Amino acid sequence: MSRLLPYARDGRLRAVLAVLATVTALLGATFLGGRAFASTEPALTTPTATLDAALRCPSAFTHPNHEPVLLVHGFASSYEDSWAWGMAPALRGAGFDVCGIDLPEHALGDIQLSTEYVVHAIDAIHAATGRSVGVVAHSEGNLEAHWALKWWPHLQSEVADVVDLAAPEHGIVGGNLVCVLPCTPAAAQFSGGSHFLAALNSGDETPGPVAYTSVYSLTDPAIVPATTAITNGATNIAIQDVCPGRVVTHLGFLYDSVVYQLVLDALSHSGPANPSRLPFGACLGLYAPGVTAAEAAYAEGVRAPADAATALVDGDYTVDGEPALMPYARS
Template sequence: MNIRSKTSRRWRLSALPAVLAGVVAAALLAPASPAAAVAGPALETPIATLDAALNCPSSFQHPDREPVLLVHGTSSTADETWGWGYAPALRADGYDVCAVTLPNRAMGDIQVSSEYVVRAIEKINATTGRKVDVIGHSQGPMQIRWALKWWPELQSKVDDAVLIANPGHGLGGGNLLCVAPCAPAMHQFSVGSDFLAALNQGDETPGPVSYTSLYSFSDEAILPHATSPLSGGTNISMQSVCPGRVVAHFSFLYDAVGYKLVLDALSHPGTASPSRLPFGKCIDVNLPGVLPSEAVAATAVATANLSAEVLNATKTQNEPPLRAYAQS
C-alpha cells in the first residue's frame, strides 16, 4: 500500500465519527413522516364487528377519484339515509362509494360508534392507497370529527370532511328531551355535555383535512343554527347560496344545491366554494335521480324512525363517561 492510500484510509476512519454524528443529527431534526404520527387509542370494538358494518364495492373502479365514505345520523341506517339518493348519485358521477352502518341506529354512545368510522377510514385507505372523502349527515359529523381528533393518524388519510346539518356545538332539543332519561347519544349532543366539551376543545379542524360545514336556517332539527359552523372550517348556509331556499333537516339528503356543494368540495382542492357553482344553480330542487315521490317517502320513514327511537331506544339517566383518552 502506498503512502497516499494509507493517508486516504486514515482520513476516512478519522472522519467516520463526524459523518455518523451528522447523520444522527439530521434524522433527529428532520420532520416526522406521516407514518410516525402519534397513533390514537386502541379500538375496543372487535375488528370483525367493525368490518361487517362497512359496505364498499367489491372493487374500486375509479382510481382518478378519491373513494367516498358516507356516515349516517341519529335513528337511521346507512341504507335508509344514503341508499336512495346520495350513494347512487355519487356513483353516477364517477365515485366509488362506501357507507358505514353505526350500531343501535346511532342512539348509543357516540364514542363507540366513532370507532366504526375510524376503522372504515383505515380500511378504505389501506385497500385503495388513496385518501378518503368523508361525508356525514346530522349526528354523522360528530363521529367524523371525533375520529379525526382522537385518532390523529387519520388526518393524513382523509382529504375532505363534508359535514351536513352538523350539530357540532350542541342541540337545545337534546337538553329538553334529556330532562328525563334519554338515549346516550342524545345526552352527548345536548348543549353543555362533557362529550361536546372534549370534541370542541382546542382546534376544531385538526390536520390538513379540508372541512366544509353545510347548514340551513330552515333546518328545524339543528337549533340553534349557530351550532353548525366550525372554527377554522368553511361554513356555508344554504340561504347564503340561494336566498330564501327552504332546506329542512332531512331534505338536505336530496337537496340539489347541497349536493352540488358536496361535489364541488370533492372535485376541487380544499373546501367547497359557492362561487364555482354554475349559473342557475338554484333552479334544481332534488339531486339527480331522486323523484319527488321518493323524497316524500324517505322523509316519512325517517320521521317515523326518529319518533320510534326516541321512545324505544335504551335510555340512561346520565351521559356516558368520557373515555380516558378524551379526558384532559
C-alpha cells in the first residue's frame, strides 16, 4: 500500500478518477427499447411493439440528400386523414423520405402519452438514416412535437426542423368552451390556462439547435386567438403577411399551396422557412402538388365534420378535468 501513496500524491490518481467519472456518466444512460436515453429523461411507458405499429415509414430510405420527414397529425384525426392524400405524396415527389404516425385514440387522449409515439418515431428514423429529422406537425400535433423536444432533450440533436402548422401553442378558446362540459383529455390540455401548456411553455419555448417555424392563418376558425401560434424563438409566419387576403382554414393547412411551399422551404434550407425565398407568383397557386379541388372540398366538407363527430362521440376518453402532469413535468 505504501508504494501507492506517491501515485496518489503526484496527481495521477486524480486523473484516473476523472476518467472513471466520465465513463460512469456515459454509462448513466439507460438503454430502453433500442434507444439510449439520458438517465434524467422519462422512460417510455408504451410497449415498443405498439409504438412500432403506429409508425409508417417507407421500406427503404432512398433520398440521402434531404432530411427524412416525420408528419404528426392533430386532434381527432389520423395519418391517413391528415397527410396521406396531400402533404405526404407532395413531399415524396420533391425528393423526401416521408414517415408518419397514428397517435393513439385519434389524438384525443393525454398528450403526454401521445408524445411517446413522437419520441419513438424520431429515434427510429434517426437510427435508420443517421440523419437529422424534419418534423412537420398540424394543430395539436405541434404540442406533441414540442413536448417531446422539451422533456427528451436528446432529441434536440436528432431534429433539424420543426414546422408548426396552425399550432394551439398557448391555448385556444375553443378548448375552454368545449371543456365547460366533460371533454377529452387533449382538449383540456390545449385549453387556455391549462397546467399542460404552462409546463410546456415554461422557460425556453424552442430548445436546442433546432430550426423552428410556426405558420398560422388569421382566417383559421380553430386557432383563436391566432396569436396563440406565435412561439418565442421561432420564425412566426402569418399566411396573410405572405399573401394578403388569402383564406386558409384549419384543414386548409393540409393542402394549401403556400403552406406547402413554406414547409418545403424550411425542409430544403438550413434554418427556418423564409418567405422571401418563395418563387415569384407563389400566391397564385391554390393546392399543394397533386391535390385536386375535389380532395380539398372533401377535406372541408367531409373530413372536418367527421373529425368533429369523432371528438364528440368517443366518450371513452372524456374527463371532468385536465390530466395530471407527469412527475417529470412538475415544477
